[in-house]
Amino acid sequence: MRIARWISPALAFAAGLVWALGAMAGPAAKPAPAAGHSFRDCPDCPLMVVTPPGRFVMGSPPTEKVRGTDEDQHPVTIGYALAIAREPVTRGEFARFVRETGRTVSGCSRMRLTTNDLGPLPDASWDNLPWQTDRHPVVCVSWQDAKAYTAWLSKRAGRPYRLLSEAEWEYAARAGTTSARYFGDDPAKQCRYANGADASGRARHPEWAGSADCNDGFPETAPVGHFPPNAFGLRDMLGNALQWVEDCYRGDYKGVPVDGAPMEICNAKGHRVARGGAWNVPPGWIKAAGRDVERPEARVECIGFRVARDL
Numbered sequence: 001m002r003i004a005r006w007i008s009p010a011l012a013f014a015a016g017l018v019w020a021l022g023a024m025a026g027p028a029a030k031p032a033p034a035a036g037h038s039f040r041d042c043p044d045c046p047l048m049v050v051t052p053p054g055r056f057v058m059g060s061p062p063t064e065k066v067r068g069t070d071e072d073q074h075p076v077t078i079g080y081a082l083a084i085a086r087e088p089v090t091r092g093e094f095a096r097f098v099r100e101t102g103r104t105v106s107g108c109s110r111m112r113l114t115t116n117d118l119g120p121l122p123d124a125s126w127d128n129l130p131w132q133t134d135r136h137p138v139v140c141v142s143w144q145d146a147k148a149y150t151a152w153l154s155k156r157a158g159r160p161y162r163l164l165s166e167a168e169w170e171y172a173a174r175a176g177t178t179s180a181r182y183f184g185d186d187p188a189k190q191c192r193y194a195n196g197a198d199a200s201g202r203a204r205h206p207e208w209a210g211s212a213d214c215n216d217g218f219p220e221t222a223p224v225g226h227f228p229p230n231a232f233g234l235r236d237m238l239g240n241a242l243q244w245v246e247d248c249y250r251g252d253y254k255g256v257p258v259d260g261a262p263m264e265i266c267n268a269k270g271h272r273v274a275r276g277g278a279w280n281v282p283p284g285w286i287k288a289a290g291r292d293v294e295r296p297e298a299r300v301e302c303i304g305f306r307v308a309r310d311l
Contacts, residue, residue, distance in 0.1 A: 033311065035081065036233055041157035046093065046307055048083040049233045056171050057178070059253065059289050064180055066284030070251050070291055076167045078260045081311050084164065084172055087224040087235050088243060088306045089149065092134030094126065094141065097149050108140035109300050111280065118294075121301055129301070135223040137241040137304040143272045143296040146244045146305040153307065164308045165262035166247040166291075169275045173238060173288045175231040180287040181238055182230040187283035191216040193227055194239030195279050196286045210282035221279050239286050241304035242274040249273050249293040270296050278302035 033039070035052035059073035098105060108124035126140040141149075146163060153161045164172070179185045183193040190196050191214035201219040202211040216222070222240055229235045248266035250256060256263045266272075271293050277286030280302050294300065 033081070033083075038086065038233070039083075041159050041309075044093075044096065045153070045157050046085040046089065047087070048309065049086045050311065051082050051084055051172055051232050051234075053079050053081055054171065054176070056174055056176075058167055058170050060180065060287070064287075064289070065185075066287070067289075068291060070253075071289045072253050074253050074256075074258060076171065076258050076260065078168060078171050080260070082168060082172075082308055083311055084168075084232075084234060084308045085306045086229075086233065088137040088241055088304050089146075090134060090224055091126065091132055091136050091138045094138040094149065095134065097152050098127075101148070101152055103145070103148060105141060105145055105299070107299055109298065111300050111302055118298065118300060124301065126299070129220070131220040133223065136221045137224050137236065139221065139241050139301050139304045140299045141304060142299045143244045143294075143305075145299070149305070150307055159309050161307050161309045163244060163246040163305060165257075165260055166245045166273050166275065167257070167260050167262075168308065169243065169245050169306075170288055171260075172232055172234055173230070173276065175234070175237075177231070177288075180289070182288065183228075187212065187286070188214070190214065190239070190283050190286060194277070194286055195222040195227065195236075196239045196277055197280055197282050201280060205280065208280065208282070210284070212283045218279065237276055238288070239277050239281070240279055241276075242278045242281075242292055242300075242302055243276050244303065244305040245273050245275055247273045249291075272296045274303050 033050045035050050037050045055077045057073050058076045060067050060071040106125050108121045109118040110121045112119050126138055150161045175182050183189050190212045195216050195218050197208055197211035199215045202208055204219045225235045246262035248263050249271040274292040
């Protein structure tokens with residue numbers, strides 16, 4: 001207090017000017033939450049986890065044992081923190097959306113891995129798969145359904161929710177690793193870390209193209225969060241259910257944004273990308289760089305989604 005009396009009139013005027021300018025600018029922007037921080041925007045909103053900014057090499061090296069022709073490596077910079085749902089959207093969360101909006105979501109297809117096409121799954125829908133509970137990831141939902149859900153959630157929470165871009169998804173799935181999977185290059189570890197095609201599923205689905213020689217205990221989907229998280233604290237980034245992302249599909253990465261933004265130039269059919277592998281996918285394809293492409297209206301028994309929001 002005594003020091004304050006020694007301030008000259010000129011200094012007092014300067015201090016007052018700084019205060020006035022600060023008041024005119026409004027309250028200071030809140031810093032983004034620290035990486036790893038988790039929160040909910042409403043009591044029944046998804047639990048979100050903050051992921052840090054960073055750089056990574058997207059795609060797979062030519063030496064990766066199972067590799068698609070659409071996985072060319074290229075550097076990407078995610079120059080911002082992002083909140084990503086800890087788990088995929090569950091059947092229970094999706095049911096709330098359907099009840100409140102009255103959206104019609106019906107029908108489902110089976111992914112034929114041996115012929116790489118879709119076949120009808122009679123009488124199946126997102127809400128009647130016999131192996132699922134409300135804690136399982138919702139599947140049999142289209143990219144269009146996922147977009148409608150994020151719009152509804154944004155209004156409900158008062159925050160801008162969206163799908164991840166393909167680059168954001170792979171960055172989050174890798175969580176700082178450079179191996180094919182966040183748990184390493186060896187797909188034999190699958191049953192400890194992810195729900196994919198395994199002995200239990202092969203017993204029920206002998207037509208599968210391939211499966212791991214282990215048993216994860218889930219012939220189809222597993223409850224979300226059953227397997228260990230990656231280093232970013234995210235669960236089910238690999239396996240269980242493929243996840244729709246925002247991007248239009250390209251058969252290469254030429255011209256694709258390298259700053260985390262989605263590819264928004266679609267082909268005539270508007271094909272979109274789903275990521276992460278699923279409960280019926282052979283071990284070699286459950287990896288960070290793997291890509292699946294489907295029509296935006298397709299509803300498939302192994303494709304769901306995860307939400308994100310900007311900070």
